[in-house]
Amino acid sequence: MKTSKKQKALKILTILKELYPDATCSLTYDSPVQLLVATILSAQCTDERVNKVTPELFARFPDAIALANADRETLETLIRSTGFYRNKAKNIQGACQKIVKDFNGKVPQTMEELLLLSGVARKTANVVLAHAFGINAGVTVDTHVKRLSQRLGLTKATDPVKIEKDLMPLLPQKDWENFSIRIIYHGRQICKARKPNCQDCQLAFLCPSSL
DNA sequence: ATCCCGAGGG
DNA sequence: CCCTCTGGAT
Numbered sequence: 237m238k239t240s241k242k243q244k245a246l247k248i249l250t251i252l253k254e255l256y257p258d259a260t261c262s263l264t265y266d267s268p269v270q271l272l273v274a275t276i277l278s279a280q281c282t283d284e285r286v287n288k289v290t291p292e293l294f295a296r297f298p299d300a301i302a303l304a305n306a307d308r309e310t311l312e313t314l315i316r317s318t319g320f321y322r323n324k325a326k327n328i329q330g331a332c333q334k335i336v337k338d339f340n341g342k343v344p345q346t347m348e349e350l351l352l353l354s355g356v357a358r359k360t361a362n363v364v365l366a367h368a369f370g371i372n373a374g375v376t377v378d379t380h381v382k383r384l385s386q387r388l389g390l391t392k393a394t395d396p397v398k399i400e401k402d403l404m405p406l407l408p409q410k411d412w413e414n415f416s417i418r419i420i421y422h423g424r425q426i427c428k429a430r431k432p433n434c435q436d437c438q439l440a441f442l443c444p445s446s447l
Numbered sequence: 448a449t450c451c452c453g454a455g456g457g
Numbered sequence: 458c459c460c461t462c463t464g465g466a467t
Contacts, residue, residue: 262467279464280461281463282462327466428461
């Protein structure tokens with residue numbers, strides 16, 4: 237009887253917890269709105285680069301009201317180096333305007349409401365819910381979680397939402413974000429997209445893709 | 448499926 | 458040059 241997918245997922249989680257005991261969200265922020273904005277900025281961009289633009293961004297526009305009323309071109313200039321800067325500026329501003337108008341200036345704390353914000357889909361919503369509010373609503377599936385889940389044989393799906401549905405039943409709900417955050421760490425350091433370092437990978441013995 | 452888009456690595 | 462980075466909207 238081969239190891240079930242669930243046993244495998246738990247094994248992976250255990251190893252990753254030992255490997256990265258202190259792993260946490262690597263975006264810098266001081267409030268739920270700031271985390272939301274930083275997460276929108278992190279699309280197709282390293283967190284390191286996001287953290288280079290957010291200090292000045294948040295110094296000038298610290299909260300939802302300030303961001304909602306910000307001059308669009310100023311916003312675009314401040315976030316330009318993160319890429320997709322026009323869309324991101326529009327989405328940040330649109331999301332903040334809705335937060336001010338419909339949510340009393342506070343970031344909503346449910347998946348359903350977060351998905352109403354411009355530029356926010358499940359990945360961004362999961363990050364905000366988990367790290368700003370301590371709510372495990374789902375598994376954050378970004379490019380790293382997608383790649384490693386596929387390589388490790390936890391899913392064959394390519395659509396992030398489908399991958400999330402494959403992963404959720406494999407893990408205890410309380411560990412959903414623990415899994416994501418550590419998979420991301422491992423993806424950055426060892427299981428890289430281009431040249432995975434299988435020699436140094438602690439998961440290689442259970443990885444069907446190991447070289 | 449395609450577009451948005453800059454920066455860094457190989 | 459090409460690929461990748463905590464995606465989302467059309």
